[in-house]
Amino acid sequence: MLEIWGRPYSSNVIPVIWTANELQLPYQLKLAGGSFGKLDTDDYLHINPNRMIPAIRDGDFSLWESHTIVRYLCSKYSMGDLYPENFEQRAVADQWMEWSGTRAFTPVIQLFFATVRTEPHNRDLDNINKYRKEAEQVFTILENHLSTRKWVAGDSFTMGDIPLGAVAYRYFNIEIERPALPNIESWYARLCERPAYQKHVMRFFGTNPQEWQALEVACAVEGD
Template sequence: MLTLWGRANSSNVQKIIWACAEIGLSFDRIDLGGPFGGLDDPTYLAMNPNGRIPTIKDGDVVLWESNAILRYLAARHPQPLLLPATLAARGVVDQWLDWQMVSLGIGLRDVMQTRSQAGSPAAQAAETQVAGQFTLLDARLAGSTHVAGDDFTIADIAAGISAHRWLALPIDRPALPALSRWYTGLRARPAFAAVAALPTR
């Protein structure tokens, strides 16, 4: 059985919970990080020297970095198809996964970290930056059913978790109709129920 380390309100842990639900994969989850601590435990650091969550163990395979875990799970469980077969289509999935991690995810982290100073220049700058990234995604989704093309992939899981968190924040947001249409579709997926009720903070 797969083991997943990480607290359930972590966005990066929620990506893995959602992917497992899409695949129909059972797992044991061990709370770690935030109020649970344990990130500097030598046993944990031996698995994940970066001292962050999530980490998974699947048989002899130990992996950290949430988007790498998404790629692994999708490749290991080819049904349902969460990662396209052709190199070109996989490249598009990778492109959006890397964008989610570096541009969207970091921007969203800055929004979360400045929430206690709402209205401050730092908070406003973080909100403007991340709104720009979601506007970019909205433009993409205006011409594409899903993030990486016609089909639902792990790129939708990564970006969808970020959107789920952003849309739950009590902040001003631009109207993004294509993003709204896409997010409504994600929420309607049966597997989304695995994360819908989890706290986003």
């Protein structure tokens, strides 16, 4: 059976778990990373020599890098659907997957660390404002793109919506000011209708470090 190694609250693991559930693949979640450890074992070295999560094992085959895993699962199990057959549509889906990592992820994860993962009395407002403005600039690019399409690669949901959809959930659920982004909000509302997104992305992640840690430990029942 497919093994997914990681923590269900980890930003790079969430897209992989979400993908497996979109595709209705049976899998075993192997809790690893953070307080679950296991990344230093000899066994894990063979799965991911970077000693990071996520990674998967599919029979004898191991793979790491979250976006690559999403592409692998979609191309193997969803050719012509989540993995578009049309070259241009696939390239656009790919483009937004990369963009999610190179442009959108950083300001949002920095905002997440500066709020949820920092005690309220230690929060640095200048830092929060810096990343809030960066996120606004970056999301304006997506806002314009979504003015003429329902999903990032056209009329249907594809792998291109996955890493970005996970970033969007964090952006819309941290306690910061956000500008009106009507096209992104409509796209996000469509994501929120998807059962796999509801279950594996739309997780309450707390508002401070204690709440976050308690939720992460509580998710141990999901793994082995």
